[in-house]
Amino acid sequence: MSDEIKPRTWMSRAINRRQMAKREHLRIAVFGAHPADIIFNSAGTIATHAQKGDKVLAVPVTYGARHCNPFLAPAKESGYRPLEEVKAKKLVEIQNACKILGAELHQLDFKDQIFVGNHEEIQEITDIIRGFRPDIVITHHPTDTAFSDQPDHATTGTAVMRAVKYANEWGAESKKPGFQVNTVLLWPSHHDTAMYLVTPYITPANYYVDVSEVVELKSQALRCLEGSMLATEEAVDGAIKAMSVSWGGAAGVPHAEPYIYTSPFVVKGLSRREIGPHRQMLLPPGWTVEQYESLFPLED
Numbered sequence: 001m002s003d004e005i006k007p008r009t010w011m012s013r014a015i016n017r018r019q020m021a022k023r024e025h026l027r028i029a030v031f032g033a034h035p036a037d038i039i040f041n042s043a044g045t046i047a048t049h050a051q052k053g054d055k056v057l058a059v060p061v062t063y064g065a066r067h068c069n070p071f072l073a074p075a076k077e078s079g080y081r082p083l084e085e086v087k088a089k090k091l092v093e094i095q096n097a098c099k100i101l102g103a104e105l106h107q108l109d110f111k112d113q114i115f116v117g118n119h120e121e122i123q124e125i126t127d128i129i130r131g132f133r134p135d136i137v138i139t140h141h142p143t144d145t146a147f148s149d150q151p152d153h154a155t156t157g158t159a160v161m162r163a164v165k166y167a168n169e170w171g172a173e174s175k176k177p178g179f180q181v182n183t184v185l186l187w188p189s190h191h192d193t194a195m196y197l198v199t200p201y202i203t204p205a206n207y208y209v210d211v212s213e214v215v216e217l218k219s220q221a222l223r224c225l226e227g228s229m230l231a232t233e234e235a236v237d238g239a240i241k242a243m244s245v246s247w248g249g250a251a252g253v254p255h256a257e258p259y260i261y262t263s264p265f266v267v268k269g270l271s272r273r274e275i276g277p278h279r280q281m282l283l284p285p286g287w288t289v290e291q292y293e294s295l296f297p298l299e300d
Contacts, residue, residue, distance in 0.1 A: 026054040029134035030103075031125070031160045033152035034064030034112060035094035036228035040240065041187045042138055043101055043218040044211025044257050050102030051214070057132050058103045060094060061125070061156055062112035063087040064228060093228070097221040112152050117159035123173060125163035130176035137164055141186040141260065157186065185259040205258030208251035215244060215255045 028049055032038035038046075038058050046056045065086040091107060098105045106128060110121055129137070140157035144150075161184065166172050168180040188205040211218065219237050244255040251258075 025052075026136060027057075027132060027134045028054060028136045028138065029057045029059060029129065029132055031059045031061060031137065031139040031156060033060070033115075033140060033150075033156040034062055034067075034228065035060040035090055035097075035107075036064060036225050037140070037153070037187075039094075039097050039101075039218075039221050039225060042257060043097070043221045044214050044244070044255065045138070045209045046101045046103050047214040047217045047221075048209065048211060056101075056103040057106055057128075057134065058094070058098050058101075059106045059108060059125075059128060061108045061121075061159070062110045062115055062152060063090045063107070064112050064152075065090060066111070066113045067150075067152075089226075090228070093224050093226060097224040100217060100221045100224070115152055115155050117155045117162070122159050122163050122166060125160055126166045126172060127174050127176055129163055129167040129181065130172075130174055130179050133179045134181060136183045136185060137181050138185045138259070139187070141188065144187075144189060182263070184262045186262060188258055188260050205247070205250070205260060207259040207261035208247060208253075208256040209259070210248075210251065210253040210255070211244065211257050212248065212254040215241065218244075 026049060028046075030038050030042050030046065032041070038060060046058065050056050063086070065083050087109075094107065095105060108124065115121070137160065139160040140153040142154055142157035142161055144153040144157060164181045164184060167174075168178050170178065172178065185207065219241065222237055222240060241255075244257065247258045248254050248256040250256070
């Protein structure tokens with residue numbers, strides 16, 4: 001490397017460090033009813049933010065050891081398989097998945113299928129929120145009740161939303177200082193037709209994260225979840241990628257993860273960048289964004 005290039009390279013690195021220092025890192029807590037829920041719904045979002053230096057905490061509130069679990073399948077013929085053995089397997093799986101994504105793991109041990117979100121359980125979630133102090137909390141929609149074999153989704157969403165509020169109450173029974181979460185994002189149903197037939201009041205997705213650059217990391221994390229697969233790894237991997245492409249189509253990007261944004265979105269003035277659908281959805285066949293903008297430039 002020549003002497004002329006070295007100063008420029010050093011300077012660019014210094015500028016990059018200063019730019020990174022200016023960005024305030026986020027703290028994001030993702031609460032799922034079962035370990036697989038976090039990976040299925042938010043692995044791309046987790047990986048994206050972990051790569052930016054943000055701190056992400058994954059919190060499965062149960063092991064999902066009683067439901068949706070091929071490890072328990074032989075029990076119907078050969079007797080009951082110890083839950084502790086199943087939980088040990090699933091703990092290793094989610095640990096490996098979080099390692100791939102760059103997330104910290106806090107595994108809780110509420111009882112899936114009979115988890116009701118009682119005072120003690122909400123208090124434990126509250127303590128996690130007060131201790132981690134997240135800017136953003138991600139969890140299930142509190143009315144995600146379309147499928148009777150998944151009661152934990154709605155229970156988790158309700159418990160987390162209550163804990164978010166309780167975390168900022170003066171009278172909360174916690175030795176940790178109070179904390180107010182700024183933003184809550186909820187997972188929409190992945191089976192929209194079935195969900196809206198049963199709970200038509202649930203809000204459709206209105207907030208998308210572009211995960212195009214980390215979709216392979218999401219696939220790697222999914223392959224860790226042997227204990228949550230009811231199909232082959234290839235089938236699950238293909239289904240999730242197809243869904244992320246579908247969601248991406250709604251957002252105008254190759255791959256996306258959808259959320260329901262629950263906080264008011266405030267701007268100082270309306271602009272076309274904020275009120276319209278993504279430009280990619282409006283392009284005539286064969287056009288590029290550059291061609292479109294050359295004819296119809298958007299004002300900043």
